[in-house]
Amino acid sequence: MSNPVKIEPLSWQQETTGFLRLIDQTRLPTELVEIDCRSVEQVWTAIKRLSVRGAPAIGVAAAYGVCIGAAETTRQSVDQAKQQAHAAADYLATSRPTAVNLFWALDRMRQVIDRDGFDQTDAFLEALLAEARAIHQQDRDTCHAIGRNGAPLIAAAKNVLTHCNAGALATAEYGTALAVIYSAHDSGQSLHVFADETRPLLQGARLTAWELQQHGVPVTVICDSMAACVMKEGRVDAVIVGADRIAANGDACNKIGTYGLSVLAKHHNIPFYVAAPCSTFDLTLASGDLIPIEQRADYEISEAFGKRTVPEGVDVYNPAFDVAPAELITAIITDRGVIDPVDEANVRRVVQDAS
Numbered sequence: 001m002s003n004p005v006k007i008e009p010l011s012w013q014q015e016t017t018g019f020l021r022l023i024d025q026t027r028l029p030t031e032l033v034e035i036d037c038r039s040v041e042q043v044w045t046a047i048k049r050l051s052v053r054g055a056p057a058i059g060v061a062a063a064y065g066v067c068i069g070a071a072e073t074t075r076q077s078v079d080q081a082k083q084q085a086h087a088a089a090d091y092l093a094t095s096r097p098t099a100v101n102l103f104w105a106l107d108r109m110r111q112v113i114d115r116d117g118f119d120q121t122d123a124f125l126e127a128l129l130a131e132a133r134a135i136h137q138q139d140r141d142t143c144h145a146i147g148r149n150g151a152p153l154i155a156a157a158k159n160v161l162t163h164c165n166a167g168a169l170a171t172a173e174y175g176t177a178l179a180v181i182y183s184a185h186d187s188g189q190s191l192h193v194f195a196d197e198t199r200p201l202l203q204g205a206r207l208t209a210w211e212l213q214q215h216g217v218p219v220t221v222i223c224d225s226m227a228a229c230v231m232k233e234g235r236v237d238a239v240i241v242g243a244d245r246i247a248a249n250g251d252a253c254n255k256i257g258t259y260g261l262s263v264l265a266k267h268h269n270i271p272f273y274v275a276a277p278c279s280t281f282d283l284t285l286a287s288g289d290l291i292p293i294e295q296r297a298d299y300e301i302s303e304a305f306g307k308r309t310v311p312e313g314v315d316v317y318n319p320a321f322d323v324a325p326a327e328l329i330t331a332i333i334t335d336r337g338v339i340d341p342v343d344e345a346n347v348r349r350v351v352q353d354a355s
């Protein structure tokens with residue numbers, strides 16, 4: 001496909017008193033619907049219900065959510081606008097606990113809020129929007145850098161397996177894990193992708209397969225339980241996934257099912273790559289078992305396909321993420337280069353240089 005459709009899950013409309021426009025990812029792949037978020041509550045809800053999702057995309061959306069919150073009351077003083085902006089950041093921080101990019105982006109916005117010297121409210125609102133736009137553009141650039149850095153690692157691969165959606169829909173554009181696939185594909189490499197459907201919310205079947213189809217990359221959706229079989233059959237040359245938070249020791253937290261894939265890849269001697277921007281590292285956490293794992297609602301499992309699939313009264317366990325230990329990760333592909341996850345000193349050096 002010569003000119004694939006560019007997928008951007010979110011955009012800011014108008015100026016400092018504008019609004020956030022999102023692709024509602026809960027409606028894909030059958031409906032491409034955009035929703036406008038004109039209040040902080042609407043941004044919070046969009047993140048919570050996964051209308052916008054994926055660590056980097058959540059961070060960008062929250063940054064714009066702070067801009068919306070700051071401007072909610074018209075003709076206010078700078079101090080009032082600052083109070084509203086802080087309140088918006090505090091509220092948005094409660095939307096989802098695992099993706100560290102949410103908190104990284106909100107911290108960036110708080111640094112602007114706490115700056116002195118704004119003598120006019122408009123100047124403050126303009127500075128906030130400029131920071132949100134900078135975060136947005138930085139993620140675009142980061143994703144393309146990840147693609148460039150990762151493509152050589154899969155140059156000899158013909159079949160790659162991925163899990164969940166770490167594509168354009170999870171970022172500002174282009175993706176992280178899928179950026180590596182897009183970069184290899186766009187350079188002329190013949191590549192096929194196995195996309196785990198990724199229960200319970202099916203980000204792989206609904207979103208990754210849709211993205212890859214739009215980009216002209218051959219893709220086969222498989223049930224999560226089939227990953228072992230296709231690996232055993234010798235049909236997977238590499239596994240590449242995204243991440244929501246990476247601890248200082250290289251443990252990588254990602255969509256539930258990722259840990260199992262890392263064990264399977266090790267057993268079958270298949271390279272297991274994690275692709276993530278440096279903003280997804282949390283050097284304050286020594287290891288992955290300290291990463292907060294989001295527990296989501298029972299109905300996401302018990303009411304699949306429009307009908308109840310679990311008997312009333314039966315317990316359901318629905319952790320949204322798990323952690324691949326550093327020793328099972330072949331390499332972490334970042335915007336600053338490829339990292340050996342078990343080399344903590346190098347992890348810290350690369351990530352701190354990026355900040």
Ligand SMILES: CSC[C@H]1O[C@H](OP(=O)(O)O)[C@H](O)[C@@H]1O
Nearest residue numbers: 053054055164166170242254255
């Ligand atoms: C590029 S980060 C993508 C990452 O986020 C996804 O989680 P969710 O769909 O719940 O936001 C999943 O873990 C992806 O790998």
